[in-house]
Each structure stands twice: as C-alpha cells, then as structure tokens.
Amino acid sequence: MTSAPPSPPHRTGTSSSSSSNPTQSQSNASASAQAPPPKPPAPAVSILPGQLARVYSFAHPVLLLGLLAVRFKKFVEDPVSELFGDLPVLAGLQVLYAVVCLPPAGAPSSKGTTVESSLGGSEGTVLKPGRIGLRRKHAKEAGISVKVVPALISLTLTTLLATPILSILLVLFGAPLTTHNLETLLCAAHMAVLSATALVYVHGVDGSTWREVWGVGRPADAVWGGALGTGVGAWFGAVPIPLDWDRPWQAYPITILTGAYIGYALGSLISRSSCLYGKRIQFTPEVEEDMDKKTE
C-alpha cells in the first residue's frame, strides 16, 4: 500500500489545482471534451519471448535476493557505506533486467502475443506516447539505442523524482527527520531503483498508465508486481523494528529495505502466475479476493 513509484511531473502539481496538470491528464479527466481520443492505459506487460529473457526474468529476482543474503552481514555492520556501494550494482542489474527481459517504452505492446523483434520506436518518439502512428512506422527498425535511451531516462527519473518522493514518504511514515538522513536517502534510492526503473523503462511517461500506477490500478505483471511488492514489502519490513530483541539488524533501515527486496522478488514472480496475471486490485466491493491479497 505504500508503494510509490516515481512520479511524473504532474503529480506535484495536483494538490494546488487541476489547471497545473499537463494537458493530457486533463483530457483524460474530463473524458469527452478534447479532440484526440484518450489513449487507453498500457495493458499488462509480458516478458520478452527469447530464451535468455525467460531464463533471466526468473533468475533476476533470485539473484537480487542472493546478493542481499551475501552482503547482509556487511549491510548490518555499516548500512550507509554498504548501501552506497551497492547502489550502482543494483542499478546496473535493474537496467540489465529491463534491457534483456522487457519491452522498452514505445514498443508496440505485446498484448500477450509474441512480437518477434520487440524493438520499437525511434528515440524521438519514445517519450511521446500520444503519437502511435509515428511509432508504428519505425517499429521494425532495430538498434541498441532504442533500449539504451529508455534505460538512461528511467535511471534519471528514478534518481531525480522517485528517490526524493520515497524519502519523504519514509519520513512521513515515521523515519527520523533530524537524524539518519543518509540512511533514509539511500533506502529510498534502493527502493526507487527496485520499483521504478522497470516501470519507467516500460511505460515511459505515458499519462494514463501512470494514473493507473498512482491509483494502484495497474494489471498485475512482472514490472508492476515488483513495484507494488517493493512498497508492501517495505511496509511489512517496519514491523520488527520496535521489538526488544536487541539485534543489530533491527536498526533502521535494514528491515525495511530487506522487506522491500523480498517484496520485490515475490511480487515480480507471483504476479506472473496465471491466476494473477492481468488482474487488478479493486478498492470497491466488487471483487473480494483481490482485496484480500492486496491487503496481505
């Protein structure tokens, strides 16, 4: 429930007034008025078809957990330097995962079917989700840059937007404001890289998709599952902190980040299972089962 992937620019403006929103979100809000028909949010994302992608998509969460397990002792001893040193590794792994396993933003959505090349969009159009036609035209043009640019952009957005927002959220949930600032920042950075890199890589800054992200209404897939899992895992990670067991690992933010890692791994794996894939979390009374899962 605490999941808060990175924010597109319009989020910060929403509290003041709706007029500050980018045009596209407004057009969606008052659905009928504008001329161009609102683009529907992206469907659930599938892992790319190739053998390597399939294998690595399973290996990646396990790899992250393994890394956590190996470095855990160091992590407990000196959280700040360990988190700082691990951040590039984590970012690299996340980018690798995204490039190997996921369709970049602007690629024609797979819709669960096989798309041979799965490479799409020229750099210029990647972040303009409105122009589908243009994107289609270049869809078949292969090139490594179509993957590198979204990856770079996703890292930038993760650092600039997701990390501060997650830091603020951590403080709002009770993290100390005057002390432990480095811990909070690094914890938020790790959570941001975990949750947001793939999201931005896959969805770009598509307004309607991101509205679904803010509303926790995305259909379950590996990317969204990982992001939501990170948040929910971090939430549960706070549970052992107050206990008087006097263990060194109870110190902030070790449990929270451990929870986030485990949540990420579980979320990205579980949400690909056939019984969950493509399903959405409902707030309203219609589907009770999902509610149950969501609140776990």
Next chain:
Amino acid sequence: MASPTLEGLANSSTNVDDPKLSASSSSRPSSSSRSSDLGERRPQPKLQVPAGLQARMGKKTNSVQELRTQVMEGEFKIKHLGLLGVLVWILLLHVAGIFFFTKGFLLTRMVLDNKSSCKILPFDDSSHAPAWTAGRSDKGCWHQKSFDKAIVIIIDALRYDFTVPFAPSVESEQAHLFHNNIPVLYETAVNEPEKAFLLPFIADPPTTTLQRLKGLTTGTLPTFVDAGSNFAGTAIDEDNLVAQLRAAGKNLVHLGDDTWHSLFPDYFDTNLTRPFDSFNVWDLYTVDNGVTANLFPLLHPDNATKWDVVFGHYLGVDHAGHRYGPDHSTMGEKLREMDQVIRNLIEMVDDDTLLVIMGDHGMDSKGDHGGESDDEVEAALWMYSKKGMFGRTSTETARPPKSPRERFVPQIDLVPTLSLLLGMPIPFNNLGSPIEEAFAGTYGNDVKNLAAVNRLTSAQIKRYQHEYAAARGEDHSLSLGSLEYWSEAEQTFAKGKSDAILRSAYDSYRQYQRGTLEICRGLWANFDVPSMIQGVLILFSGLALLVFYARGLKVNRTELTGSLLTLAGAGSGLGGAVGSVIGVLGFVDMPIIESSVLFAAFGSIIGAAWSIFGSQLSPPLPNSLWGWLSLIFTVSQSIGFASNSYTIWEDEILLFFLSTFGVVAGVSSMRQKATQDRVLGLYHSVLFVLLGRLASFSRLCREEQMPFCRSTYYASATSSTSAPWQLAIPFLVTLIIPAVIKAYYTGSKSYEGTSSLWIGVTFRLGLLITSLFWILEGADDGGWFNVSKEALKSSRMFLAQFVFAIAFGAGTTAYMYAKPCISINVSKGSPDPEKPASPSGQQPGRTTVTILGFGNVYGTRFFFLVVNFGLAVILMQKPMGQGAIGLLLWQILSLLEILDTNALATTNVSIGPVVLGLLGSYYYFKTGHQAVLSTIQWETAFIPLSTVKYPWSPLLVILNTFGPQILSAIAVPLTVLWKRPLQVQEPGKTDNPSLRLLSDVVQAVTTHILYLGTINLATTMWAGHLRRHLMLYRIFSPRFMMGAAVLGVVDVVVAFVGVLGVRWCGLSVGEVFGW
C-alpha cells in the same frame, strides 16, 4: 406541497446547487454515486422546497402536512431515545465485563484482623529462660526500648540521589539543579555515624503517597486494588504502628498532608494536629509553611510533655516535582529549605527523641510518580539520635551508599525498627526486618541485640504466616520453603553463646524474613482467574454481538431497537433473578449482588442475540479494501499488545497506521473519476499525512523508550513546565484553527448564519483567553511580572472559568437553539447574473431562492459540538498539547473531506470511525501522555479551581487525559453527516428518511465503539494472560487500565454527547427543510 405556483420556486431551489458546484474547490459532493443520487431527485424538485421556507414565503401549509411533520418529528425523537437506550446497554455491559475482570485481576490480599499485643511475645519461650518479660510498657513491650519520643518527618518524594553528593556516572555529566541541595543528611551520617545513618529506602510500587503510608505503617505489601483510590483514601483497619502507639496511650500529633487523616481518623491529638489539603500540587508553600510553623513550637521544652510522637509530612518537594520537574531552580530552593528545617530540628531535639526523616517515594525524570521505575521507588531514609546509639557492622557499610544499587532497605523495614526502638510490639502483619544500623550498637558489634530483635521479628512473621494459612483454609503454601530457615535459626540461636554463632543465627533469621517476603510477594499476585474469565466472556460476547449490530445488520437499526431493548431487558431481568436465587441458595461463592449482575449481563446478551440474529443479517466481513484496512488496523494493533515492545511504541505505530491510511486515501483519490474529487481527495490525503507527522513532534517519552526518544512536550526531559517559546503555540492555535474551520465551512458555502459568529468570534475569543491563561501561568512560573502570586492565580482561574462558561454554558445553549448554517436569499424578478447557464433555461423574472450552505447542512450544524468541546479540551492542555489538539481538529476535518471525496461517507464504510479511533489514541500520546500512571497530569485539575471539588476535579483530569479520545468520539457521527445530502420524504412513500440518518449515525458510533472495545478486550486478555510477566505492572496493567478507562469514557461521551447532539442537529434541519 405540490402546488403549481411553487414550481418555479422549486426549480430555482434545486439550481442553487449549481453555483456551488462551479464556485469553489470543495463544494457539493460530486462523486459518482452521489451525483446519480442527486440526478434522480432532480426530476422531482418539489421535494426540496424547504418547509420553513414555505412558511416564510407566506404559503400556508395545510393541517395534514403539519400533522405529518409532527408525526415524523415525534418518530425521530422516540427512535432517537431508543438508540440512546441501546448505547446505554452497551455501556453497562462494558462496565460489568471490566468490573468482573478487574475484581479478579487486581491483586488481593486477605487482611487479618489480628493485633499484636504488648503482653504476648510472638514466640513461646517456655523452653529456655525468658530473655524479656513482656508487657512492661515503661521499659518496652517485647524488647528494651531506646526512645520515649519520636519525630517522624516525611518529605514527600525525597529521592535518594537528592541527599547524597553528586557523583558523575559518566565523565561529562553535570550536576543537576536537584543535586547537592540537602547535604545535612549525608554530612551527619558521615561525620557522626553513631548519631545518624542514611540509606536508600526502596518503596513497593505503586508509588502513590496513600499506598506508601499504608506500607510505612503496617509493614506489609500493598495490593493493587488500592492504587486507584488516591483521590479518596480509606481508613486502615489492619494492625499498624500508629494504632499500636495509640493503644499504648501515646499522644500523637500529625502535621501536613491530610491523607493521614483518611487513613487514621481520630488517632491524633485534635488540639495540636494541623492537616493540610494535599492535592493542590500547584501550591508549593502552604503545607510546608504550615508544618514548620506548627512543628517547632512543639520542640520547645515547655511543650515537651504534650506529645509523644509527631508525624510531619512535607509536600513542597513533591509538588515542585509535579509542577516543574526535578531539574528546576524551585526544586533546589525547596530542598535547601528542607535542609534548613532539618538542621533546626537537629539543634532542638533532645536526647530521648528519635528523629526520622524519609521520603515515601522518589520521582521520575519529570517529577511524577506512581509507577515502579527506579527513580520512582528510590527514596531516602535518615535516622538521627542525639545520644548516639547507631552503628555499622562493617567498613563497607560505614558510609551511605552512593546509589541504591550498592545497598538498600525496603520501606517496610521501618515498621519493626521503629516499633522496637519505641518499645512497641511489632504490628501483626509486618513482613519487614529491623534495620541493622539501628540495633548494631555504637561499635557495630552488638550481635546479641541484633539476633534478639531479628528473632522477635521472625517469630512475629511466623505467627502471621500461620494465622494467614489458617484463615485462608488452604495448604500452607505461605510457609513452604522459608520455614527451614526458621528452624535452622532457632537451633543456632538456642545453642548460641558466642558472637559468631549468634551472628549466624542472625543471618538465618534474616534469610527467613526475606524469604517469606519473597514468597508473599509471589503469592499475593494471586489472581481470581474464574472472575477474570467471567469478565472476559462478558466483554467478548458483547463485542461479538456488536460486530453484527454494527457491521452485519441489513435492516434499519431504529427498527430493531424495540425488540433489542425488550429482549435484552427481559433477559437481564430473568438473569438477575436467577443469579440472585443462586446467590441466596449459595451455589456460587460470590455475593448475591455480584451473581445477579453476572447472570443479568449474560441474560441480556442472550436476549439481544435473539433479537439481532432474528433479523436480516449479512456476514459482517469487510467487503472493500477500506473494510479490510479497518480490520487490519484493529486486529494487528490488538495482537501487538501481547508484546511489551509494541505497547511501548504504540505512539509510533499509530503514526504508521495513520500515514498508511493517508497514503491509501491518496491512492484511492487518484482513482476517482471526477477531476475535482481526485484533486481534492489527494490534497486532503497529503494534508492528513503531513498534519499527522507534524503532530508527532510533540512527544513525551516513557522510560522504556529511552534512549531512542526525545521528549519535547515540556521545556526539558526533567521538567514539567513549558518552555517560553511553547507559550506561542496557543496564539498560533488562536490564529490558525478558526481560520481553518472557516475554510472548511466556506468550501460548502456554509460559513453562514450562526457559524460566522460562533467560529469566527466566540471560538476565537475563547482560544485567545486560553492563550492569555497560559501566559499568566508562565509568568507565575518564571516570576516575570511584579505581581503577587495570589493575584495571578485568581485572575488565571477567572479566565479559565470564563472559557468554560463559553464552551459549555453558552456553547451548549447555542448548540441547542442554533439554526443550520445556511443563508437563504429570496430575490424576485431579477435574473441572476451569476447563473448564466441554468440548465432548465430559466426565464428571468421568476422568484429565485438561493440557499447557501445547502450541501453540508447536517455536518456544519453538528460540528459546533466538536468546536465547543474542542475549546474546553484545548484549555485543559499544556501549550504543546493545545497545538496537538488544534492539529487533531484539522485532521478530523481533512478526514471528513477524504471520506466525502472518496464516496465513503454515504456507504457507511467502517474506516471513518476506525480512523477516528486511531486519531483519538494517537493524540492521547501527543498531549503529553503515555500508557503509564505517572503521566496523568493531576495538576490540570487546578486550572479552573483552587481546591479539590467533587465531582469537578476528577472530570477535569479526565478532560485533560482523554480529551483527544473525547473529541474523536464526538466527531464520529460526522463521518455520516458531513456533506450528507438532505433527505426528505418522497411523495407517496411513508418511510421516514430521518430514521435512516439515525441508523447511519448509530452504525458509525457502534463501529467506533467496536474498535475501542476490541482494543480493550485485547489489552484485558493480554494482561490476564501475562499476569506473571515481569513487565505486568510496568506495561500491561497500565495499558489495560487505560483501555478500560477509554472505553468507559467514550461509551458515555458517544451516547450523551455525540448521539444526543444528533437530536438537535436533526430537529433544527427538519424544522427548516421539513421531514
């Protein structure tokens, strides 16, 4: 009503909604569900013609309609009363459940009536030559007496570290203001060891004065039952030192704290005794000056024959602690005053008089006491005799210990020591041991004497053990184990002639005494488990019924009232009868009243269950994310109370939950279809989380939270006064909070009519006066003005009483008679330029009725009640707490807006009342409280009063302690009233829509009670389950007491303020808009 001439009027009255829709950001509810609801009603606009308006317009209502209105109003009133009845029944069930649990849970010790007699030695000494002839009171009853007279001075809350020279425990530690101010005790003990000794004097918790006095005079352990009776002490009927002295014909004088008189009525010389009121903790001087003024004349040789024992009780140090905390210059001043008093006493006292100075308990870092933390139990004991008869048995004990960890004596040791020194028999129930220093002789080698007094004490303890076991009629569990020491000691003593053997006999007696003490300590943790289970069963089954009543009932709750009350009443009557018969016949081992109450409770539960399960039910499971969220908040918190860590960190956990709610609310807002709902919902969610986090900066740490917590509530961690900058907070509250409330009213154009006067002027004035009150208070503490303390005090009290008059006197009257917060403008014949796009294409020239504030008639009207109580609660808080209460009011309002924009108000989702419950508990911690007894701010009883007055003083303390919970409870009906669309009867239908309103209100209210009831049941069950836990008295028991108190207070407030207030809210809206 449907007269054709009204058509245009009616149309326009519907249209008044529209300007509001477009006018401002937070206006008419526009969530999807509600919009369709409104849409349905639009085709029948006649409905919305306000009845009162018709009258104003000169349209005569016919008598049929008048009759109908009367019928519906009457129905509303009667059903409303019925619901009150249901709430009272719930309250009674809770009281019964808590009573039965408490009866079994709070420790009980059997009080033996036996008295020790001067003439009868505690052992049968026929076997060998009697060492002492009993009954010669001139020489001493059981033992050679050392003194004829004694002056026993209690300096309330004299902590041990006040009396010894400051020794830094870490290198950089600085002496506090309370250190090194009363050196006389230590100096004499070091310089003249044969005349004086000083020892740490450890109290048995609870560390309240009443309990301590019992322990100090009877020599036995306190039981928990008495802990709550500090407000009204009761006479001691056990054997005790004061009674023994009195029985021996001594003339006793008492000066100071009047608690003594409730414990020992008529024991003291009426001519010389001077009792003083003990509860005015803001008064540091009256009691002390009174004691000193009356004490020294008694020491004059002329008066020497008028008295035998003087008990003096100084309260200044304790009050300075309560008011300022120990680390304050006033404390130093007070301690220096005591130092001088003691020096004067030393000078004037004669050879045959024993001088005893002691603290009855210590104080924690803020100057409060009542619990069992180290600082609270560590008092000091000093004895002085001019003739010089004290000794030390070894060099290690030559000097007073640096800290109580080195060496200490329990407080009950005073009783045998003083008894034997004064030649009295040891009181029958005593479990203490003679203090070594007092009997060791000047050279510390009088082992014979030590063995003799310890033999006497041990024998008395053995006699008591025997009697207790006999009276109890049980196995001799009390005597198990320790008796071996007794027989061993007796054997050694019998053959003992040399010092070494006597020494070992002395050690064995000592072991026996301490062993028995430990056994008794364990045994008197003797819980009445069946009674506890009865209480838990009542609470549990009541709660189970409440789950179905609040969350599972498909029918209108007002329809169920009749059968529910009848069956519950019949059940309780039947049960009561059965119970009393069973009690009379003696089938159960409990008083008749208790058995009938027990059966009545279960009878009413069965009756109510019959009624509830006989009606249409749906499974009371959550059916939305919100429902699950409320369930998770409630259940996880309840489970958490099993762990001392989660109980200790409850404040942080509540913040975590509230932030979770805020974030989920923000997420949910992002899902709303209408832009306005999305933006507003997100705005209020962000605000909700920010305000909650802001409030978290006000905290008062409990001891167990250290070192991970920093107190900010008072000027420093060792003080209980506010810092000067904190005095600005009340002014900020005065500035901001009325403006905030106004903004929320203006959002629905409701800042009309009474509200601008009440919130903008009266409420603000009340807050301003409150701010002035605390400035005067600060001036008094800091001595800023050159005005007498008396003048400051009386002007302060006047201000406080004035605020109370505004809040409760004027406020209640205004609440009962105020009109709804609307303004109705009727304009005729001119087109409204502000309404260019009337959907119906209205022609100009027709009558236009504009009702401002239409969108939130119920909510704004009811919120007055919250404002009134908010003012009173704010007055009762310290400056920091006032800021917290202001934030609470703000957070309540943003919560209501969140509920509205997410369409949660109309669907009666449980989250609103549950989050209000969380808010109430959260702000309890933000107003300087913790779930420990010592954080009760007793001194706030003197904000509007100068003396203790019943019933007001306890009520004031309740208003201070549970203020946040009270405010939240009053706000609960708002979760269904805020921006509730006006419902009037549709033509051709016979239902009464106001009954739906009542049903919704009672559903919200019972959901709130459900949350608190679950917390209470959980803390109750955990306290019962963990009754042998090491932390029982420190953590679980206080949390149980807090939960029970909160539930009781909220039950009462919800019924007699919240739901009762709905009556006037409904009536006044009905009067204007019809039914």
